[in-house]
Amino acid sequence: xxxxxxxxxxxxxxxxxxxxxxxxxxxxxxxxxxxxxxxxxxxxxxxxxxxxxxxxxxxxxxxxxxxxxxxxxxxxxxxxxxxxxxxxxxxxxxxxxxxxxxxxxxxxxxxxxxxxxxxxxxxxxxxxxxxxxxxxxxxxxxxxxxxxxxxxxxxxxxxxxxxxxxxxxxxxxxxxxxxxxxxxxxxxxxxxxxxxxxxxxxxxxxxxxxxxxxxxxxxxxxxxxxxxxxxxxxxxxxxxxxxxxxxxxxxxxxxxxxxxxxxxxxxxxxxxxxxxxxxxxxxxxxxxxxxxxxxxxxxxxxxxxxxxxxxxxxxxxxxxxxxxxxxxxxxxxxxxxxxxxxxxxxxxxxxxxxxxxxxxxxxxxxxxxxxxxxxxxxxxxxxxxxxxxxxxxxxxxxxxxxxxxxxxxxxxxxxxxxxxxxxxxxxxxxxxxxxxxxxxxxxxxxxxxxxxxxxxxxxxxxxxxxxxxxxxxxx
Numbered sequence: 224x225x226x227x228x229x230x231x232x233x234x235x236x237x238x239x240x241x242x243x244x245x246x247x248x249x250x251x252x253x254x255x256x257x258x259x260x261x262x263x264x265x266x267x268x269x270x271x272x273x274x275x276x277x278x279x280x281x282x283x284x285x286x287x288x289x290x291x292x293x294x295x296x297x298x299x300x301x302x303x304x305x306x307x308x309x310x311x312x313x314x315x316x317x318x319x320x321x322x323x324x325x326x327x328x329x330x331x332x333x334x335x336x337x338x339x340x341x342x343x344x345x346x347x348x349x350x351x352x353x354x355x356x357x358x359x360x361x362x363x364x365x366x367x368x369x370x371x372x373x374x375x376x377x378x379x380x381x382x383x384x385x386x387x388x389x390x391x392x393x394x395x396x397x398x399x400x401x402x403x404x405x406x407x408x409x410x411x412x413x414x415x416x417x418x419x420x421x422x423x424x425x426x427x428x429x430x431x432x433x434x435x436x437x438x439x440x441x442x443x444x445x446x447x448x449x450x451x452x453x454x455x456x457x458x459x460x461x462x463x464x465x466x467x468x469x470x471x472x473x474x475x476x477x478x479x480x481x482x483x484x485x486x487x488x489x490x491x492x493x494x495x496x497x498x499x500x501x502x503x504x505x506x507x508x509x510x511x512x513x514x515x516x517x518x519x520x521x522x523x524x525x526x527x528x529x530x531x532x533x534x535x536x537x538x539x540x541x542x543x544x545x546x547x548x549x550x551x552x553x554x555x556x557x558x559x560x561x562x563x564x565x566x567x568x569x570x571x572x573x574x575x576x577x578x579x580x581x582x583x584x585x586x587x588x589x590x591x592x593x594x595x596x597x598x599x600x601x602x603x604x605x606x607x608x609x610x611x612x613x614x615x616x617x618x619x620x621x622x623x624x625x626x627x628x629x630x631x632x633x634x635x636x637x638x639x640x641x642x643x644x645x646x647x648x649x650x651x652x653x654x655x656x657x658x659x660x661x662x663x664x665x666x667x668x669x670x671x672x673x674x675x676x677x678x679x680x681x682x683x684x685x686x687x688x689x690x691x692x693x694x695x696x697x698x
Contacts (some may be wrong), residue, residue, distance in 0.1 A: 253451055253460075253477045256468055258386040262393065265466040267443070269384045270393060272443045273377035274400035275435055276340055280373050281404030282411075283347050283428040285545065287312060287363065288410035288521040290421035290537050292528045297421065298356055302525060303650050309521045309642035311360045315367020317635030323372030324628020325490070331453075332380040332624070336373055341436040343369030348429025351422045371635060374401065375611075375628040382615040382623070383448040384467070391564070394612040395556030402548035402604055402632040405520065409542030413535045451479050493618070493626050501617055502626070502677050505610075508672045509634030511665035512572070512607050515579070517638035518662060519544055519599070524647030526658075529649070532589070540593045542603060547597040551605020556612065564613050568606050569673035575602020576666035583659030601667060637665075 291305050298645055319339065327335040346366040351361035381397045412424055419426075447463045463474040493502045523544070527537035551571070558567045578598035585591040611627070618626035648658050 225566075233528055236253035242514075246420050248477045249474070251472070253447060253464065253479055256464060256477075257384070258388070259614050260386065260468040262385065262389055263467065263469065265463075266384050266393075268442065269444065270381055270397050272439060273336075273381050274397050276336060276373055276377050276400070277398055278400035278404035278407075279340070279428070279435060280343070280370050281401035281433045281545075282408045283343060283366065283404075283432070284312070284316070284370055284401075285405035285408035285520050286424050288428040289409050289524050290424050290542070291521070291525050292534050292537070293416050293421040294356075297636065300356065302529065302602065303646045304356065305525065306643050306646035307360050308356065308363060308647075309517070311516060311636055311637050312367045312370075313362040313366040313639040313642050316371035316633050317639065319368040319371025319373075320628045320632035320635055322368070324375060324625040324632075326372075327376045327379065327624040327628070328449075329509075331445050331449055332376055332383070333439075333443050336376050336380065336443065337436060337439050338618060339369040339373035340432050340439060341369070341608065342366075342547070344429050344432030344436060346429070347425055347432070351425035352499070359530065363508055367406075371631070371681040375631045376624060376684060377693075378611050378615050378627050379624040380446055382612075382652065383446045390616065391560045391612050392556045394615060395552055395559070395608055398608045399549050399552045402545045402600075402608060405546035405604075406542045406549065409524075409545065411540045412594075413542070416534065416538075437682070447477075448479065451477050488630065490625055495628060497679075501676065502630075503508060504672050504679065505614060505617070506633040506677050508610060508669045508676075509630045510637035510640075511669045511672075512610065512637070513634035514637035514641035514644075514665050515575075515603050515650075515662060516607060516641070518601075518641030518645045519596075520648070521642045523596075526645070526649065529587070530655070536589070537565055540596060543593045544600040547600025548604025548608065549600075551601030552608035554601070555606075555609040559609055559613065563677060564609065565673050565677040568609055568613070569670045569677070571602050571609075572666050572670040573598055573602075575606065576670065578602055578665040579659050579663040579666060583656035586655045606669075 248456065276412060290362065292306070294300070294308070295302070320446060323335050323339060343366050344362065346362055346369065348367060350359055352360040353362060378394060378398065379396050385393050405652055411427070415427075443467070444463060447460055447467070452618045457476060460477050461475055464477065465472055520541070522543040524534065527540060532540070555567060555571060575598070578595050578601075580596035582592060582599065585595050611631075614627050614630050615623060648661070653661070671674045
């Protein structure tokens with residue numbers, strides 16, 4: 224008698240054990256069940272949980288830029304002294320994204336998300352009591368580990384709970400939490416820094432994630448796709464699927480029909496065959512896009528304050544960037560589901576480049592500058608949200624978290640370059656208009672790369688792991 228069996232003759236179907244198979248009366252394709260079901264309470268629970276995670280992630284990530292002028296005054300620092308503070312946090316974000324993608328593929332989306340939220344909450348709280356800049360730099364690096372790990376895994380978790388027809392728009396909606404949280408960082412800082420100082424903002428950025436962590440322990444479920452991939456008990460999978468579809472699945476065996484088998488070296492799968500050009504082009508766009516976003520988020524309040532604009536107005540004007548990003552993400556999410564997503568993003572980045580140039584030409588008009596910054600948020604920050612959603616559709620389950628995480632990690636490298644470049648350009652006394660002409664160049668490069676990706680994906684559209692629409696993930 225057969226006592227253990229891991230695979231059938233059909234190697235594309237992933238199974239559990241034969242001892243379970245003896246009692247099964249039916250086999251069901253997990254993704255087909257999710258795709259056929261409406262978006263219900265379970266999916267909205269996941270979306271809301273992940274929305275709150277990335278919102279607090281965005282708040283903590285952006286707040287350091289808004290409180291930087293107050294930190295500079297408190298410790299009597301020069302503008303260039305702030306560069307290590309920004310760079311350390313972004314280096315932590317990069318390391319966190321690199322480490323937590325493979326960890327999520329191995330140990331589960333739920334556990335890694337919860338760990339990351341607890342990590343960045345606790346360390347942000349600890350950062351508030353830093354006695355000097357050096358201590359704060361170290362703690363911001365450690366905080367970044369949690370921030371960088373949480374973000375890509377929320378994208379993966381959300382995408383794996385949603386039907387293909389709604390995935391692009393709803394993942395984009397979920398990730399709007401990041402831009403909303405970033406905008407809140409500016410608005411809250413503008414109002415509260417005069418009252419509670421930079422220490423109080425970091426305390427707030429630590430307490431809220433810790434409260435969310437305890438809620439996630441009881442509310443956030445595990446990904447059913449990950450459960451099947453890791454051969455978890457069928458009864459546990461059945462409970463999760465029943466919560467999604469509203470049906471009972473007694474004596475049911477769930478499987479996934481995928482083109483690739485489980486691989487411990489999933490990072491290598493990002494460079495196999497037609498994935499190679501897609502991965503490399505995506506990485507260029509992530510690098511350039513996050514370079515712009517973190518350069519503006521980190522340095523804009525300090526730059527405007529240096530130009531004679533008081534901190535409160537500088538924070539409000541900079542917050543327009545994130546507000547524009549939120550609205551842009553919603554608009555682009557709809558357009559990406561209706562049209563070729565690569566073309567939509569290419570046009571958006573091109574328009575973002577134009578708006579960046581306009582910032583440099585509006586030095587003497589605060590409202591015109593705010594409008595240009597708002598347009599930049601739509602074109603750049605909004606496009607980044609759409610790019611995150613699109614990236615999750617281009618990799619199969621066993622390497623999806625790794626693909627999204629590594630793309631974000633490469634983007635964090637660009638963010639580090641951007642955060643350091645801002646201080647360098649200020650130290651080199653770049654004129655206001657020249658500085659923004661230079662910043663517009665990465666946006667133009669992103670537009671070109673996405674236009675090229677359109678041709679690459681069209682060439683590979685008939686292949687099993689690349690699809691032309693953001694709302695569809697090939698499984």
